[in-house]
Amino acid sequence: MLHLINKITPAGLKKRVNVFLHQGDKYFCPFCHYSSKNLAPIGLDIPVNREKQIIGGGRRLGGCYQCGSTDRERLIYAYLKEKLLLFDADKNKSILHIAPEKQLSRVLLNFNFRQYICGDLFTPGYSYPPHVQNMNVLDIPYPDDTFDLVLCNHVLEHVPPDLEAMQELRRVLKKEGQAILQVPISKNTAKTFEDFSISDPQQREIIFGQKDHIRIYGQDYPQRLEQAGFKVARLNLFNEFSRYGINPDEDLFIGTK
Incomplete structure (x- = not known):
């Protein structure tokens, strides 16, 4: 038993303690x-994130103490499972996932x-799972018209020609498909700022x-x-799935052709 205890790292021990203390x-x-009775703090505590009330970014309570999933990850899963019924249908689907979230x-x-x-644009010094290709x-x-579902979450704020990226995502989406296109977005700013x-x-x-990041949406x-050619639906699922620990202010942006 002592041998097993010695193998637990300080980070592993902290995680076990947190999982125990925060269960509810x-x-x-x-x-x-x-x-759990509450959520773990995640995100960066940068003044501009507070000033601009950045939704989907900034320091907030949104992490799972056990697996580390984030509020925005669970929001997308709620939509895919409960609204799109993705896991109730047949498996004959083609999905593109840009910069895939772990869980x-x-x-x-x-x-x-x-x-x-x-797919993800590989950055030197980072390791990527074997199922992720450099893209x-x-x-x-x-x-054109390859994928039934496109997931591109918190990517466009890194891309200078974001309109071109949006058009490319739309190009590979099937006519009856859906694209989930999340970005960190300012709650109190009308116009996107970039420099x-x-x-x-x-x-x-x-x-x-x-x-x-190169812009604040x-x-x-x-x-x-x-402008990139998408038809856009804006949905908020908090009232239905608040128990998933999602951000009450975060809307889903669903693009179709």
């Missing part, structure tokens, strides 16, 4: 089935859909809330998607 019945994680990707991968493609969202290597002349990572963190985000 207010929140339920659909990925690991952990029930959501695991569920989709294990369901064995006909085609589940994960630029500006040049997706698949034909490509700011290239220093420290300055970007101060101005945009994260070192690799405003409430005009749906219009930007429409």
